[in-house]
Amino acid sequence: MFLSYLDNNATTPIAPEVAEVMQPYFHQLFGNPSSSHVKGTELGDAIEHARRHVALFLGANTDEVTFTSGGSESNNHVLKGVFLDRKQFLGGHLVISCFEHPAISQPAAYLESLGIEVTRVGCNAMGMVEPEQVKKSLRPDTRLVSIMHANNEIGAIQSIAEITELCHQRDILVHTDAAQSLGKVRVDVRELGVDFLTLAGHKIYAPKGVGALYIRSGVHLESLIHGASHESGVRAGTENTPYWIGLGEACRILSEADSQHIEELKAKRDLLFKRLSEAIPGLTVNGMYDDPAIDSARRLPNTLSVNFPRVIGGELLDATPSVCASTGAACHSGETRMSDTLTGIGLQPDVAQGTVRLSVGRTTTIEEVERGAADLIATWTALVTGNPVGDG
Numbered sequence: 001m002f003l004s005y006l007d008n009n010a011t012t013p014i015a016p017e018v019a020e021v022m023q024p025y026f027h028q029l030f031g032n033p034s035s036s037h038v039k040g041t042e043l044g045d046a047i048e049h050a051r052r053h054v055a056l057f058l059g060a061n062t063d064e065v066t067f068t069s070g071g072s073e074s075n076n077h078v079l080k081g082v083f084l085d086r087k088q089f090l091g092g093h094l095v096i097s098c099f100e101h102p103a104i105s106q107p108a109a110y111l112e113s114l115g116i117e118v119t120r121v122g123c124n125a126m127g128m129v130e131p132e133q134v135k136k137s138l139r140p141d142t143r144l145v146s147i148m149h150a151n152n153e154i155g156a157i158q159s160i161a162e163i164t165e166l167c168h169q170r171d172i173l174v175h176t177d178a179a180q181s182l183g184k185v186r187v188d189v190r191e192l193g194v195d196f197l198t199l200a201g202h203k204i205y206a207p208k209g210v211g212a213l214y215i216r217s218g219v220h221l222e223s224l225i226h227g228a229s230h231e232s233g234v235r236a237g238t239e240n241t242p243y244w245i246g247l248g249e250a251c252r253i254l255s256e257a258d259s260q261h262i263e264e265l266k267a268k269r270d271l272l273f274k275r276l277s278e279a280i281p282g283l284t285v286n287g288m289y290d291d292p293a294i295d296s297a298r299r300l301p302n303t304l305s306v307n308f309p310r311v312i313g314g315e316l317l318d319a320t321p322s323v324c325a326s327t328g329a330a331c332h333s334g335e336t337r338m339s340d341t342l343t344g345i346g347l348q349p350d351v352a353q354g355t356v357r358l359s360v361g362r363t364t365t366i367e368e369v370e371r372g373a374a375d376l377i378a379t380w381t382a383l384v385t386g387n388p389v390g391d392g
């Protein structure tokens with residue numbers, strides 16, 4: 001069966017160049033980088049070279065990048081590292097948005113169970129967390145604000161630089177989870193001004209199980225994994241050499257790609273929307289602005305969160321096995337349980353039940369877009385007319 005993989009916000013394939021540079025580190029270059037004998041020393045500065053590529057990609061200094069096991073670890077490290085700091089253990093106030101990924105919302109709930117107060121700031125109908133709302137949520141004891149850079153479901157790009165500025169005026173630390181924005185829009189830690197930033201390898205054509213955490217120079221963060229002095233004492237654990245080398249290569253490829261690749265993502269996403277909207281009356285898009293310039297600035301170029309009318313998104317996808325995509329709401333016993341994002345933007349349950357998230361990537365082909373759109377249209381038509389697909 002021809003498959004249209006339209007779920008690149010869930011994960012991306014490993015780039016062939018990335019898989020290739022990793023290979024020697026599984027076999028001949030298998031040593032422990034801490035060893036003083038030849039199997040350790042022959043690794044040379046391979047890890048530092050990879051770290052340099054990650055740093056360049058983020059606009060950071062090399063010593064501001066810590067390798068991790070992925071986005072979840074980076075996020076947990078920041079939230080727990082700030083609030084479980086041995087010098088200022090627990091206490092204080094945390095601000096997050098209403099639609100953070102579980103890798104933020106769950107550590108926040110855990111901290112809340114330990115007595116930390118947490119404020120969840122809402123968003124507007126376009127999925128934007130308004131800096132003014134963040135400002136209103138700040139308190140004298142606020143220690144950290146963590147707002148994702150781009151929303152994983154509808155692609156809304158947040159005003160992180162503005163949020164950072166108003167937090168720094170009050171000496172409050174700022175973290176952003178950039179797992180979804182990296183590689184899709186410009187991300188530069190100096191422009192954002194943040195103290196911490198999360199990167200997840202498998203969203204940028206590196207393997208799953210690897211990521212990075214940017215920690216601004218001079219900012220102290222308690223370890224999450226205590227142990228030996230790896231990663232300058234910030235994160236213990238023998239270096240995952242092949243994966244870190246792979247992440248460095250993935251970052252190098254994206255740093256060297258010109259802005260054309262973002263235009264290409266957008267062209268594929270827009271073609272998908274064109275095909276669907278031409279064929280399906282009443283189809284709506286979450287978080288899309290009428291003004292194309294504003295839309296480009298505020299919505300990820302690869303993401304299309306669409307509401308199919310009169311059907312349930314999960315049933316539409318189940319009946320279209322040739323298309324790999326995600327839903328935004330789950331329906332159980334006639335009740336629609338919406339994601340935090342769809343709830344946050346105020347979508348009505350009868351609209352949200354038809355939500356499907358389609359996300360293209362660098363490897364998505366026009367054929368995948370065309371055939372994926374055609375298959376979704378055929379299934380939708382069959383579901384609303386009651387005629388099986390292929391019946392004319």
Ligand SMILES: Cc1ncc(COP(=O)(O)O)c(C=O)c1O
Nearest residue numbers: 070071072101103152179180200
């Ligand atoms: C916004 C966001 N943050 C964090 C994560 C978790 O990253 P990882 O799968 O590398 O732990 C994801 C992955 O789905 C994500 O979309």
